[in-house]
Amino acid sequence: MPGASAPPVERHGRPRNGLRVARVVARDFDGHSETSLDPDLRVFVSDLARPYGLELREDLLRRGVGHSYGEMAEELLAQALPAGEPVDLLILAFSSPDVRPGRSAAVHLSRFCPGAPLAFAVCDQGPAAAFTALRIASDYSRSGACRRAVVLAVEQTSLHHRPAAPVVLPDRHRAVALVCEQTDGDEALVRQSSGAVADSAPAQVRSEWAALGPQAALISGPELALGPQAALSGPEPEREAGLGRDPLGPVVEAGPGQPFTGVWTQLAERLPAWRAERRPVLVADLDRRLGRLSTLALPAGVAP
CATH class of the missing domain: 3.40.47.10 (Thiolase/Chalcone synthase)
Structure with missing residues (x-):
């Protein structure tokens, strides 16, 4: 990407x-x-x-x-x-x-x-x-x-x-x-893509999310935090085809009330527990108007 x-x-x-x-x-x-x-x-x-x-x-x-x-x-x-x-x-x-x-x-x-x-x-x-x-x-x-x-x-x-x-x-x-x-180890990695990415965003996010799996050290699955525009909140068939029912693990969706800081608020609230459980985390957000998808991968690292 x-x-x-x-x-x-x-x-x-x-x-x-x-x-x-x-x-x-x-x-x-x-x-x-x-x-x-x-x-x-x-x-x-x-x-x-x-x-x-x-x-x-x-x-x-x-x-x-x-x-x-x-x-x-x-x-x-x-x-x-x-x-x-x-x-x-x-x-x-x-x-x-x-x-x-x-x-x-x-x-x-x-x-x-x-x-x-x-x-x-x-x-x-x-x-x-x-x-x-x-x-x-x-x-x-x-x-x-x-x-x-x-x-x-x-x-x-x-x-x-x-x-x-x-x-x-x-x-x-x-x-x-x-x-x-x-850091000399658990480095955060940001990836961004521009263009007509809205339709392919679920597949791209799923690929990034799956890549975090092996880094969980067989302890816990990865966590996924989605921004308001990246979250799929459409009818049930759409959700089944998208991220809402992905078997990789739990999904945390930021509500529409904070379009810019919502996903980061979710990370602030949950990161201490995720780190304690040695869970890798993927944060993703999509700007559908500009066609820009951004992801932040946080490896599991060492539990505090």
């Missing part, structure tokens, strides 16, 4: 190592950010929407709804890195827009992250953005310049203009932190 992480870079006869997902932390945020009432937000959204003839959501702008990714992630970083562990790379991944224009939230967050890491954002890729961020982090680790990376997947509930086509917005403001550390 195209888009796989690059092979390790050889240096002095020894391969560079990628990253393992050490832990995942998810958190919901109530209320709204004060920046949602900033007059600059109206100016910013107006400038973006005007050339396309899109209408502003004056009701939302007056009420001041939405949350700032910088504020959300500041609090989550303190929770995800309780010991002040230094970080070399921070990547902010999002699909729905922030409510604070004029500021790079990723660069802002590097000031609040131990180690003052290199920081940037990945966006405009739908649910693939977090997978892309993980792939970049793993490849960067192989350069020898990154021993610990944090990928932040964030989404907030408000869109301050009426879109040209229907979009699915999240039910809640949510942020998920994936803390990744350099």
Whole structure:
């Protein structure tokens, strides 16, 4: 499948190592950010929407709804890195827009992250953005310049203009932190493919899932976590032909309420138990509109 992480870079006869997902932390945020009432937000959204003839959501702008990714992630970083562990790379991944224009939230967050890491954002890729961020982090680790990376997947509930086509917005403001550390063994592997993959996605995911089986060390079968668009929730015959009844093992499906962070929330909730049982895990999500399938394979590794 195209888009796989690059092979390790050889240096002095020894391969560079990628990253393992050490832990995942998810958190919901109530209320709204004060920046949602900033007059600059109206100016910013107006400038973006005007050339396309899109209408502003004056009701939302007056009420001041939405949350700032910088504020959300500041609090989550303190929770995800309780010991002040230094970080070399921070990547902010999002699909729905922030409510604070004029500021790079990723660069802002590097000031609040131990180690003052290199920081940037990945966006405009739908649910693939977090997978892309993980792939970049793993490849960067192989350069020898990154021993610990944090990928932040964030989404907030408000869109301050009426879109040209229907979009699915999240039910809640949510942020998920994936803390990744350099490893010499149980490396995470991201694969991504683009094009007309929606019809063949079940077969591709099943192939990736089956490949994890031997790594279970005959202890437990693999686990599969599916994002909202990858989950097959059609009529019963369709499910029988798809992933919902695959004999390989249990399937955890993220609900539609969190289109970007849902599958990562499932991973945050279940990864400790899966690791304790030495279960390999496959995380998969599909953007049907863009035709982009992403998978993250987590080998069983060693039980904590």
